[in-house]
Amino acid sequence: MTDASRPDAHGTLSYEQSGVVYDLIDPLKVAAQRAAAATGANLAAHGFTEIVASRGESAYVVDVGPFHLASIVECLGSKALVADAMHELTGRSWYDAIAQDTIAMAINDLITVGATPLVVQAYWAAGGSDWFGDSQRAQALVAGWKAACDRCGVAWGGGETPALAGIVADGRIDLAASCTGIVNPKTRLSLGDKLGAGDAIVLLASSGIHANGLSLARKLVERLPQGYLTEIAPGLSYGAALLAPTVLYSPVTEALARSGIVPHYCANITGHGWRKLLRHPAALSYRIEAIPPVPAVLRFIQQHARQDNHEAYGTLNMGAGFALFVAADRAQACVEIARAQGVEAMVAGRVEAGPKRLVIEPLGLEYGSDELQLR
């Protein structure tokens, strides 16, 4: 056993070295998933049934008769710490962007099942009442939250703003969002056995790191003499680049629905990077023949963390924030519909019969089924 918690100061920095130890979380997750699965039967008393295929997917789906109900709660993670550090360095609040990130975590997961997001609830747990006393920051959070809701066509239902001294660290905030939506008509459900060999893989562009891999990105700052203010491109600091808000993809999936295109499956590319393309439980191969440009901030992280492509594409989104698996003859239409919504897209590859694996041909990379354990 190696000590994953002690990074080599000048060597490769892996995700576990940045402080998140999945081996400790995973047994709980397995127990929780097992217990949760056993509660699905409770819906029968109401005359409803769960969509079993949604267990282990990014959102939970229940058949409530006229349509399916989808719901989720998602955490921002540690990205707010970057905003706090940049506020100290520049005096500017980035919480408008942070708000969008938080909503994106929930919305981009909810839409993977084919749901239209309808209501978002805010969970803003501060380390003390005084967090809310910085009105510039608080107003930025409110404004960014509302703008993201408007962009996604959802109602902001309300939420919680507890002051949790002793639980949330002093001066910090724990941000999360819950989202409820419906799959309507039910044929929009993009789970189960729709996915098959011959489908095309359409990748939607990311804006940067989004809100996954931030523990690694923050750890890296220790290696940079100028820290977050290190220029990664002319006039663009590392910190500002990290804080580019996550793309909201629901305008694209809703536009697809209006055009009569139902993805066979979707993957929100978050933690585990492109390994998320292996998310569907079926034994299928995924062949990528073209890759999107890598955002400057991700290329910078890869270089300074000394990650090879296998590690970088297995950890970060590397320019692809969301994957649509669609009928091959609709792939180009998907690209055009996404672009019309302001989201760059490309037909990147295809699904093939074969063992579960992901092949990224332009980079000579391959990931097997043993490299993604989400269920």
Next chain:
Amino acid sequence: MTDASRPDAHGTLSYEQSGVVYDLIDPLKVAAQRAAAATGANLAAHGFTEIVASRGESAYVVDVGPFHLASIVECLGSKALVADAMHELTGRSWYDAIAQDTIAMAINDLITVGATPLVVQAYWAAGGSDWFGDSQRAQALVAGWKAACDRCGVAWGGGETPALAGIVADGRIDLAASCTGIVNPKTRLSLGDKLGAGDAIVLLASSGIHANGLSLARKLVERLPQGYLTEIAPGLSYGAALLAPTVLYSPVTEALARSGIVPHYCANITGHGWRKLLRHPAALSYRIEAIPPVPAVLRFIQQHARQDNHEAYGTLNMGAGFALFVAADRAQACVEIARAQGVEAMVAGRVEAGPKRLVIEPLGLEYGSDELQLR
């Protein structure tokens, strides 16, 4: 201006003295509520409308056609700190009870609008991966969560278990739950103008402090030489009494629905104690003629915090965890239905025409409309 943060070590301990300063949170809340209200119009693009009367209520409601959709996210608050302290003192994990508390925070709010809860999502944000390494505690959390879901007939859809070092304090966990339900048939909606003079007030018993007032309860420990192990009744420590899990009230509201009883309004008695009986926006008077027994732990807190009845009933639930406002001729039936679900209940008073106020006759107390500002 007085310094509310410095309690007199031997005098009355108010809620603000326990560390939560609402004046700092409230401007943000007002801004957030205003921005949230403006997003309700986004639902029109989907062909849906919000139930405007649900703005400012305990759960947000949307008319989605065949029924209403209700959703919410709720935080446990600081009760987990009591469990942590008691674990240190006794070696026992109370996280099964803490799990029920967390779910109760969401479920008991959701049902106030007349909704049947269907799906709960777990939000368990730990201060580091190692929180999950204590398997006894983690298993208690999972088991308690499942048991509460089973009791309420909801499906546990999934959730988030992030490790948030630097945001959540080391060794702590920030617990929250989101809940989605439906109001079905729509006539079950218990918001708006159904409430009127002549309605009866039925109070459902609490099990103790539930999960509100814990900042005060924890502050009080500093005054007790034996701290959480102080006996408040033979064989019952203060800490153990505080950790009695919150009553889950959805089995009662669902049983009422099966009996054809639709409350005209409901109030979940949480923060602000009995002032929550003033929650409905209408100008009506609430006259209480009989009060439930006060749980030993709440009587203990009142005495040691040297609160008079006005402060105690305006802060703590004092034995009443949930209020049903029902047609007078169904009030006794409500009591019997609640008891059949194992929840003690009583017809406590009635709604009258008159200015907005709450009169608790047996104690000679009165609260005016200026004593509850929730909207």
